[in-house]
Amino acid sequence: MSAAPVNVLIVGVGGQGVILASNILCEVAVRAGLDVKKSEIHGMSQRGGVVTSHVRFGERVHSPLIASGQSDVVLAFEAAEALRFAHEVKLGGALLASTQTLQPPKGPERKDSVKYPEDPLGRAKEVCHGRVVPIETQKIVRHLGNPKVTNTVLLGALSTSLEIPEQLWRDTISSMVPPKTVELNLKAFERGRQVVVVADLTV
C-alpha cells in the first residue's frame, strides 16, 4: 500500500446504518495490519439529519478528517446524499451509491428554495470526478428477504474498490454480525460485489 492513506467517506441519513458499516470497514483495515482513524458526528445528527463517517487507513494516518475532494471512495446510503457528497470523490475515485431515496419531511408551508433533486445519481455523474455506480439496494435486499442487510450489500460494493483480500472481509463480517445472520450477510456482501463488477464490465 502506498504512503498516502486511503480515504473512504460513508454518508447517509440518521438510522440507515452508516456507523455500523464504518465500524466494519475499520475492523477490516485493522485486521489487514493498517493504521486506522475514523471520525463521525453524534448528537443532533441522530434526529433525522445527515450522517457522515470519515474513515482513513494506511501505514500511518494523522488527520481523522478527509480533505475536501480527496475521497478515494464515497459510499452513499441514499441518492440525494450521494449528490450532496459527489464532489468529495477525487479524480479517478468512485461514488458507490444506493438508489434509495429518502425525502426529508416537507410540507407546503416550507417554501424551501431547494427541492429534493430529480435524478440525483444522474446529476451526481456530472459533478463527480470519478465513476458513479448506482446500486439498487432495495431491489437486492428484497430478493435476499431482509432489508437490514442493506449496509452489507454496500460494503460488498465497497470491497471491490479497496486492496484488501476478500476473505478478510468475509471473516470480519462473519464475526461482527449476529450469528444467525452470517449466511445472509455473506450473500448480501457477494451481491454487492457483483453489482460493481457487472457495472465495470458494461462501462
Added chain:
Amino acid sequence: MSATDKNRLLMFGNEAIAYGAREAGCAFAAAYPGTPSTEILETFSRLPGIFAKWSPNEKVALEVGIGASLTGTRTLVTMKHVGVNVAMDPLMTFTYTGVRGGFVLVSADDPAMHSSQNEQDNRILAKFAKIPVFDPSDSQEAHDFTRLAFEVSERFNTPVMLRETTRIAHAKGLVTFGEWGEPVRGENFIREIDRFVMMPLYAKPRHTFAEHRTLELQKYSNEWEGNRLELNGSELGIITSGVAWNYIRELMPDASFLKVGMPWPFPAEKARQLAEHCERILVVEELEPFLEEEARIAGIAVEGKKYFPREGELNLDNVARGLYDAGLLGSAPIPVTGEPVIPRPPVLCAGCPHRGIYMALKKVNADVYGDIGCYTLAALPPLESLHTCFCMGASIGNSIGAKLSERDPKHPQVAVIGDGTFFHSGITGLLDAVTSNANVTVVIVDNDITAMTGGQENPGTGRDLMGNSVPSVKIEDVVIALGVKHLAIADTYNYDKTVEQLKAAIKHEGPSVVVARKACALFPKKLKIDPFVVKTDLCNGCAACFRIGCPAISNSGLTTEKGLVIAEIDADTCTGCTLCVQVCPVDAIVPLGDIEEVTA
C-alpha cells in the same frame, strides 16, 4: 471497540479516557452527560472494580468528586465544555485545597458546535483555575495523558484538567493499553481544617500554595516529554496542540515542531529553543489563540490567528489555506463545493411527546423561553414555538425577568424545560418564580430520561448508571414543595385536553406549572403503536398536519382539485401517536389497518 491484538484496540477518544483512568487506579467517577463527553462514563461504568454515577448537574458531580478525593480515592469527573462553567465555583477553590486522591476533570469541548450552544475553549478555564491541562491529539494520547494526569494530580497536589475536543472524543484510533491498576480507594475523611475550610484565614496561605505549585508545574511542563520538541528544518517552527497537530503534521512533515501536550503551564523554555532553531514561528491551534498568547508572554515572536480561523473546527483545508496565506505553500487548496441539496435539519422524532405541548403553545401564541434538550428543536419550522435558548435552566429565570419587566402584556409568558434540565438547574428558578409571585407558566416536559445525549438516567428515572434501582424523585412533589399553587399533569398525546390545561395554567394569577408527561419515543424502548395513513380521496390539502412538524408526514406529490398539496404518512416511520389525526378537520387520517381491510 473492536478486537485486534490483546492489548491494542480501535477506540474512541472517550473510551480511551475511561481505560486510561481505570489503569491509573481510578475507582470513582461522577458526571453529568453532555455531548461529546457522555461515553466516557458509560464506558467507565462497565469496567471492573469501580463506582460511577450521574449527578444532577456538573457542579454537584464536581463536588461529589471532591468528596471522594478527600478520602484518598482516585476520582474522575467528566462533562462537556459548558458544564465546566456550572462547575467553576467549587473548582476555583478546590485548586487552593489540592487533592488527596488523584483528581482528573475531563472537559469535552465542541468546536464547530455540533451539539452545543457555544464553542468556548476551556484551556482558558484551566489557566484561570490555575490547574494543569492536558490536550490530547488522538485516542492513544487521550489514554496516555489520562493515565499520567492522575500521577501529576497526586505529585503536585492539584486537580488536573484533561481537555478533549469532538474530533478526539468521537474519533477512533488504535490504542495500546495496559493492565487494570489496583483501584485506589481511600479510607475515611481525615479532618484537616486549615486545608479544607476555605475561609479567609485559611484560604490566603492556600492561594500562596497554589502560586508556588504553578512554578513547580512550569518546570514539569518544560521537562515532560509529552511537550515534544522535534527539530528539523530551520526555516519554519510550528507550535501546536490537540487535533490541530494531525493536520499540520500531515501538511508540513518537514517543519520543526513544538507539539504541546500540556498547554498550561506553557512549556516556555522549549518554545524558546524552537525559536532559537527556527527563523519563523507559526502557531496552529483550534479556537482561541491560547498557545499564541502564551508564547508572546514568553517573549517569542509568533504568528497564528492572523492566518488560521478562530471560529469552528480546523481541518486539512483551512490549515492548508492558512499556510498558503502565510506564504508557506505554493498553491492555495481549491475549495470544492457541491451542489446545494435539500437540507435535512434535525427534527423532533415521530411520536415525540414534546410535539403536543408545542402545538398547544403555538395555539395560545405564548412567548416561550426555552432550555437545553431535544425540545430546543421546536424553534425550527414549522413549529417555531420556542423563542430563547441560553443554557441549562435559563428558561424559568428568563420568563420571570421578562414578565416582571413587560409594559404592555400581549402574550402569555411561558418557560419550557425538560425533566433532566429541571433537576439540573430549574428548581432554583422555579423557587424564584414562587417568591417573586411572577405570573408565568412553567411547562416541564417530562419524558423520564435524558434523551438528547442518548438516554441517560436522571433523578426521575429510578435507576442509576450502574443499572441499580434507586429512589426516584417526582417532579410534582418538588413543584408542590416549592409552593406552586397551580399544577396540572398533561398527557401530550391528548391535544385538546393539553390546550385546555395550558390555558387554565396561564389564566392562574401567579406562577403555575404544567408537567407534560409521556415517555420518550426512543428510550428506553422505541415507541411503536398502530401506524396511520392518509386517505388521499378525503384529504382537502389544508396542511394542518404539516404544521405539527412530524417527520412521518410528507408531501405525497398529489394535489386536490384546488391545487393544494395532499399529505402522505410513511407507515414505517409513524408511531401512532395520533396528534395529526386530532388536528385533521376532515378525518382523512385513518389507521393503516382500516385501509388494508378494505383493500383485502
